[in-house]
Amino acid sequence: MDSGLTNGVLVPSADDKSVVGGGGVEDVYGEDSATEDQLVTPWTVSVASGYTLLRDPRFNKGLAFSENERDAHYLRGLLPPSVSCQELQEKRLMHNLRQYEVPLQRYIAMMDLQERNERLFYKLLIDNVEELLPVVYTPVVGEACQKYGSIFRRPQGLFISLKEKGKILEVLKNWPERSIQVIVVTDGERILGLGDLGCQGMGIPVGKLSLYTALGGVRPSACLPVTIDVGTNNEKLLNDEFYIGLRQKRATGQEYAELLHEFMCAVKQNYGEKILIQFEDFANHNAFELLAKYRTTHLVFNDDIQGTASVVLAGLIAALKLVGGTLADHSFLFLGAGEAGTGIAELIALEISKRTNIPVEETRKKIWLVDSKGLVVSSRKESLQHFKRPWAHEHEPVKELFDAVKAIKPTVLIGTSGVGKTFTKDVVEAMASFNEKPVIFALSNPTSQAECTAEEAYEWTKGRAIFASGSPFNPVEYNGKVFVPGQANNAYIFPGFGLGLIMSGTIRMHDDMLLAASEALAAQVTEENYAKGLIYPPLTNIREISARIAAKVAAKSYELGLASRLPRPKDLVKFAESCMYSPVYRNYL
């Protein structure tokens, strides 16, 4: 393929495989993944030069345009004379970001960068992942969603509201990118632990997809954030003059189901069988149903139910090295019996069943859940939602978590309630009274909703807890020793998991792929990490980790006959790495 620029027309450069399709899996798919037409990104055939080039975030390099590029692309005079390299731009941006004391200002600055210079945004995020993940993701994205209307600048995804009913296929065609590989969709009803944020939930698909690219290497142009707006029951938002969504109560029942069905059909019609659809932050009364309804006809994945389960199982497998025994030797108590709680519980039961050959109906018996009404027990069965019923074991009713802890004596306590401060001193001390090393996970997001803080977990257990949380906590010094809490967040899983599905051309998801992802993640924890009490590997290596997760997920998909990309690449880790998007600037000469 020819490279460079002719009369101001940018065409792909031969040394950069990321040009056609922007780098990533599409390049290696060949013909079976997309039509010829889809493979041609708009800029390869359109004039992009001068001022237009500077205004296009996909190609803009700002001061990093070289002298020759400035001449060739009619940029003379449009930029100050100085020429920077990408590293210097990164240094300057990090310096500027660190000046902002208000976290939301950092979020806004990052979003502005994403819309100004996409490659620099991803380079910055990848190179400073520990520092910037909390900005573009939890906890700050939570506040951003709460205030999304007042900080709204430009649409970063597709808004599909009840007004678009009957026209969703047309709406999808309005999106400028055509070869989409992954959609993250929300209806905004359960945004983190912050409740119904309606249309302003858009911050979540946008943030998750940034991670698909930064952590999993899926190219940005293949990612589509979608918010389905069926109204909101959040009175505060309905009365907020800056609210950006439909001002009506949520549509439910048939009206809701029809809109979602039209969306699911339109997506498949527009993007094909292998489009990955990740459901995110739906309320549980829709989440389980949507997953069950579409898992046989679409490539769907619910991150809150399944991704969370996989990351927590990985943490538990790793924790065994520190606490001893097998998973089957442990007992588990959850605060919160919704998507995350029952999703994790089921995957643990499945893993134990696979390892012991004990039927899953039996392995579930060592897992207990508490919801807002108390311990889930058999006498409540009739009134329980269907997803709680497998966990309604024989036991007398117990109202309070503290009493449940004393009655069950779990070795592992997991918070998925969405309610902060619910692991009280009494509860944590009780865990420490009958466990040498109590495993305590406070998974609720954002930080304000964490069941307890890292500091509380270490102090109340006198430094004996194996602790992880959904949102990050800083290291804690206790009794002269520094404890580094793990971050049990599905961000460890979904980017690599999705990459594995995409690169193998998987057509349907299978629970065994979640188990494979958990095992792959747990295997990345080194002896050095364990020595520091860590049960998750540091995020600094996340791209390497994602490649390994992707490889295991793809391998499982091939084994199950669900992968359509043939022949199977021999070395799946190398293949995953070769598929990953690189944010390094391209040469436009």
Ligand SMILES: NC(=O)C1=CN([C@@H]2O[C@H](COP(=O)(O)OP(=O)(O)OC[C@H]3O[C@@H](n4cnc5c(N)ncnc54)[C@H](OP(=O)(O)O)[C@@H]3O)[C@@H](O)[C@H]2O)C=CC1
């Ligand atoms: N770390 C991570 O990667 C992830 C974290 N999460 C976090 O988990 C939390 C829950 O999410 P999700 O499972 O989807 O939400 P759901 O709404 O599906 O479930 C919440 C559960 O918590 C229960 N609950 C609520 N308040 C209390 C209380 N005071 N005491 C006891 N139980 C209570 C609810 O009870 P009832 O059923 O009776 O209403 C329900 O069973 C959120 O904060 C979310 O951010 C979610 C996904 C991933």
Ligand SMILES: CC(=O)C(=O)O
């Ligand atoms: C992390 C995540 O998916 C959640 O809190 O909902």
Ligand SMILES: [Mg+2]
């Ligand atoms: Mg979520």
